[in-house]
Amino acid sequence: MAGLTNAPILILKEGHKRETGKAAQHKNIMAAKAIAEALKTTLGPKGMDKMMVDGSGDVVITNDGATILREMDIEHPVAKMIVEVARAQEDEVGDGTTTAVVLAGGLLDNAEELINIGVHPTVIVQGYKAAQQKAYEFLEEMAVSVSKEEREILKKIAGTAMTGKGIEIFKEKLTEICVDAAAAIEEDGQVDVEERVNFVKIGSGSVKDTELCEGVVLDKERLNPDMPKKVAGARIALLDSTLELKKLSTDAKVTIKSPESLSSFREGEDEVLREKVDAMAKVGANVVFCKQGIGAYASRYLANYGIIAARRVSDEDMKFLALSTGGKIVTDPLEMAGEDLGSADLVRERKVGKEKKMIFVEGCHGAKAVTVVIHGSSEQIRDNVERALEDALWSVATVLGSKKIVPGGGAPEIEVAEKLRQYASTMSGRDQLAVRAFADAVEEIPLNLAENAGFDSIDALVNLRSSHGAGNKTYGLDIETGKPADMMKQGVVEPLKVKTQAIKSGTAAATLVLRVDDVIAAKVEGLKPKPGQSPHDYTRQPMMPPMM
Incomplete structure (x- = not known):
């Protein structure tokens, strides 16, 4: 019997596949980063579009992060986790999905480097959560209060959300529609876009004929x-x-x-x-x-x-x-x-x-509900207008609820990153490495904004850091020149809640992935023919689910 003591003990059925330790973490991080890589080129007003073709040949062309994730046929379980967290961002504030996913990708990329030098994932998670709470504080400090009577600011918020959707030529009219629609259904600071705004698309006329019907x-x-x-x-x-x-x-x-x-x-x-x-x-x-x-x-x-x-x-x-x-x-x-x-x-x-x-x-x-009648010469144009209006309405609704905005153009991310590095210098132990990694990940947003606009991302980042170091905390990237500019004066503003929710969603996604160190995949059984049926009726064969 003594010779049997080294025999392997099988606890899983034959055909199951298991990945453990750093190998599992590496593959999970790679899957999550693949989602972020797919979306990051769509970020910002000059982001690229993605063409999504489904099994029946229907085509969707968009740079809207939520739409892209919805259309993607994703199989990897960790990638599905990232998508679910991104959907939570969309459900909560209706915008910022791409930002949340890009942030999650940056956090995981930096975490992988820390894991490789011996920092335990639990320490990284603790550091990320500490940085998340500090980021909330820093964003709150730079936020500006706004009321529902400040119509021009609300129009700027809607305009920022619409930028990059390919309808800029009609932005003035569409922002008017958004603000009017939100004002019509607002009750005690709450605007229920999902339940109170109906979109009707008509295949005639031009986008300029789009109208609001109370x-x-x-x-x-x-x-x-x-x-x-x-x-x-x-x-x-x-x-x-x-x-x-x-x-x-x-x-x-x-x-x-x-x-x-x-x-x-x-x-x-x-x-x-x-x-x-x-x-x-x-x-x-x-x-x-x-x-x-x-x-x-x-x-x-x-x-x-x-x-x-x-x-x-x-x-x-x-x-x-x-x-x-x-x-x-x-x-x-x-x-x-x-x-x-x-x-x-x-x-x-x-x-x-x-x-x-x-x-x-x-x-x-x-009226407690309104209808937006969208005109356009093609289905693709009408769908783009609907997505742009929906994002803009959600942004206006979020501001009417929270009553706070922050500058756009990457300004909040630069400011948060700078202050997080100062905060990290006050910490002892390995947690400070995670906080610095968090700060670097947050800067992925302005980096990608610059890169997608065709500018040198490193030069843009250095210039933005210099501006914020001089006390210009509202300076972000001017998408036309690639230079720092005052986003508040340019009217590039975003809801505070979209930014805080993006940090919450991105951090949640990253920590979920980091806490997994063991993946057990069951064998997928193929369908078997019943007695009297031909085996050719079934084409599925037993297979292993891909780990990547």
Whole structure:
């Protein structure tokens, strides 16, 4: 038995693969850095675009970090972790995804160097967390307060978020739309972009025709050509029930013994619909939006009353209609009251493009939801405009909530890096190495801004450090000249919360990766044919998941 003491003990099933120690850490860091490398060339107003082609051949061209990550088909588990953290950044503040991923890549790159010289990952994580808290303090110190009345500053915030999306020629109009939309739905400093702003894209006209509708735009036509094309002073009924004849079930029986009985039966059904339409007209409704069907009989009655109606309106559109018009969604029209009706200055059917028609609900005073109607000659242009408007709206919403901004152009990163190095010099032990590594990683942002704009990144970084050393803490990179300039005077400003969230997300991603020192990958089993089926029905074979 003594000869068996050195036999290997197997605790995993055959086919499992395991990486441990520095080998696992190295591969994990490489996977995370690969994501950062893919995104860093898109950073800034002069960042490059990525072309994403899916399995069906559909193409998306964008430099929006969140969109790129969403479209990437990622397999490595650590790379997926980075993507999830980046999505948290997008969900929280709607912008700064690329910054967060580039920061995470820089933190991991510098951490790998420290690991190679013998610094334990736990020490690096502790140092990074200490640096993260100090970075928050330094950013807060350089932040400037702003109120919702400072419209020009809000426009500058929206403009900064839009820059680099390929729509700069229309920036003035689009920033106006963003600020107007945010102001319309703001409640106690909160702007819910996801739930209160609807984007409708129309394949006609130019981007300059893009407009804000303080109401709702429905991809619907009026139900009956005899209905009016527009109604001023609209009183809007929102109905979650059907206005059509009910179909009998397959086992239902109706006994009709004479032609008169058949006529009476039909008239009875007809009368039910007439009563429902009469009830809505009686409380003053002149517009009806129905979530379910509206039959021919009801359509005719509605037209006779001069009511515009649309049927099979989606759940989302009904929600926006209720928020915009102040109406209440009612299930039984016979119980509808005047206070249940929404209101709008105008409801009209408009022709958009050569053949398409849509219903516009406009002039909803006190609307809690708005619609941005995006025009453009191609789907790619319209998608870019939507992404730019969404980013800008999120930035304005974030500022209205936090009421603080910082200069852009890499100025906050340079200032934070300089102060972190001063902080590191007060520390003893190996933690200070991690804090310095954090400072170097933060400077990846201005470095990439300069490089993507075609300037020498080292020269740009040295000049920015010199400016901040002289006390010019609002100086960032002038993207046109490559020289330091006062970002506040140039109107290049960003929400404070976007910066703090990017540091939070980037640090979280990096520390998650650094704390993993063992990766156990299970064998992926192929599908096996059932008895009687051909093996050729299945093409998957047992395989090992790639570690890289």
